[in-house]
Amino acid sequence: MIKRPLAALAGLCLSVATLFSTAALAQTTELRVSAIPDEAPTELMRKFEPLGKYLEEQIGIPVTFQPVSDYAGVVEALGAKRLDMAWLGGFTYVQAKLRTGDAIPLVQREQDEVFTSTFITADPDVKTHQDLEGKSFAFGSVSSTSGHLMPRYFLQQDGIDPDTFFSRVGFSGAHDATVAWVESGKVDAGVLNSSVWEKLIEQDKVDTDKVHVYAVTPTYYDYNWTVRGGLEPELVEKIKAAFLALDPANPEHKAILDLQRASRFVPTSAENYQGIEEAARAAGLLE
Template structure:
């Protein structure tokens, strides 16, 4: 009887939503290649649609800033953001909230990877990189830009442009790995999850590129929902959405992130990210 009532409740919500022509749309920062993102988030869309009883669509974007812009303009009501992009989005749309993060996102980290030609070896101290070439990920990436730049400046006492002979921004973590492995850049900063997944799939030639340093942990990715969703999709929608994300336990869905599970998140979890971004000039 309980299952029947739940199914009836979802069906009624779906009918009301369809009658009003409402679609719930979400996006995600493009931290990996487009093919992987499409496969990952179309599956997530089907899961949300089934559990929430509303039509759900995934909106792909070409850059981190485009994801933030889509959120600001109400083209999407939910986004899988990185730490920094989530802060940016919530500042632009007051009342928006971080509602869930990956279990691993509570203690995320970045790897500094180096091509063999750089002459660097793994160290627990900070590597000397003066005169080398270096690539970040996206300009708005937490793990590919913000945290690496913070630790570079803190440990070497200079801005990156004063340290490296050439600086690049690859756009995403997969490209960072490819650029360093090929020797286009001697050193790069990469999301540890993307690196470990690529290594496990045999996509990294560790005879050419290796980890030389890793950052201390910090909070990173999270699901952020736009202010006002209850007004559009019905009372309690935000609560049901949050619980639906926390209840995501399909191994295939979780592996595509990859995350072990999702856990609650609140805006205050990301205050350290906001403060660090302000300290190095990435936020006003």
Template sequence: MHPTSLIRVLRSCLGAALLLCAAAAPAQQVLRVTAIPDESPTELARKAAPLMKHLETQLGMKVEYTPVTDYAAAVEALASRKVDLAWFGGFTFVQAQQRSGGKAVPIAQREEDEKFRSVFITSDPAIRTLADLKGKDVSFGSQSSTSGHLMPRSVLLQAGLDPDRDFRRVAYSGAHDATIAAVVAGKVQAGALNISVWEKFVADKRVDTSKVFVLHTTQPYYDYNWTVHADMPVALRERLTRALLSLSRSDPAGKEILELQRATRFVPTRPENYKGIEAAARSAGLL
């Protein structure tokens, strides 16, 4: 065989061998997930575990859930692409949208998030209306929480109450369950939080409603969602969306996941749904 021909054959064989090796050992893919820490770390981990297993099965790739210390860290993690998927509240989604230069893409929300609400709770029988909160110690959740701060603050401002001026003390518990604990312990006379956490506490009999009760419930608004970075490959984004939307209560595994997520089902969402949250944040001076 002519030397030139031999070189061509060797090159061809080498190329084929490299292709075979690539096919035999594909690059490891990992979907990195986080969530805003709106409840205790143990509760968040308990809620996340079955969903992460579902996503692994549906996507055929490893899924890693990584907790973060605060809301700002969740926003930064998605904006800097340290995670691929994040569970945000409406306000943290708006913050992520700004921080990422418009590259935060909401793909799914719970059906309940289309008409979400906040509640104000109290242990003081003398407090019956929002106006009665004047001069009292009141707790919100995290400063970046939609249902635990932004929307309750917006409601108070509309009612003519400025928390920073009219309350004796404004506290930030950091999480919805911590707000309930602060009210129960008498550290504050009232608190504002996510309605689904309150209802879960009541259903589980973890709070005595003869001593702690709801004094006001807000009007509905769009809230939580699953968000990805716009740089995620479209095919993966679509598979991920289908994996979330496919969860059904008619399936035992799906029912467990949805109950943990306090969801009837997941439905598609879009950025426009959170324009009201953005407007409320600007009006309250939080954005």
């Protein structure tokens, strides 16, 4: 009569111990981070290294950057929990949310609340979209918010169907590649992330005597840092707090912010990207 309750109690204790042991094993011991490949891999790594070191100091575990070959790869890796956090465009975040059901947008740059895309050409006769009828045009990646989705959406709002209006539509794969295509004459015009355009000008990596801006889109929400579902809430809060603590008045922090082309980071939420999802559906990029 006594042995049975003791045996049951021992079994319960063993189950609890196993549960705690499993939970301990499930704790994140390394933060695996990536980013959509909207620029050259070397540039992405250059931008991330100081931020990664800072995050390690703030959250107390190693932070590693894992490059991916395409936008879809980031979404898939988050869904399969091979990544813990990723720098996503607005459209890629929407795709991740729909793919995983639990991806969480944490923070965005202050600039991402009023983001734009820049239309460029090397043809001096091009002043408006209408001047490009029957000419060739380049977007960035198919899944790019600023290099494809929103420019396509705004073109459609202006009554232009890119697939029939232009003689040929190409996808360069990255913003800096779009500039190279336009500058070399591979296409007559293209569109890219306004922030990257400004950076290329600052770094003297584009000949502005040859390539000029002929239009800029209205503003929209874009990039954010997103974490996968299932990441421990305490760790998520540490990561968020680390981003929000970056202070431009601190020289070390300012160096990190400058590489991210951020004045500062601010909290964000899924609601901010509802407009992106609606635009994607209107543009026929989501069913």
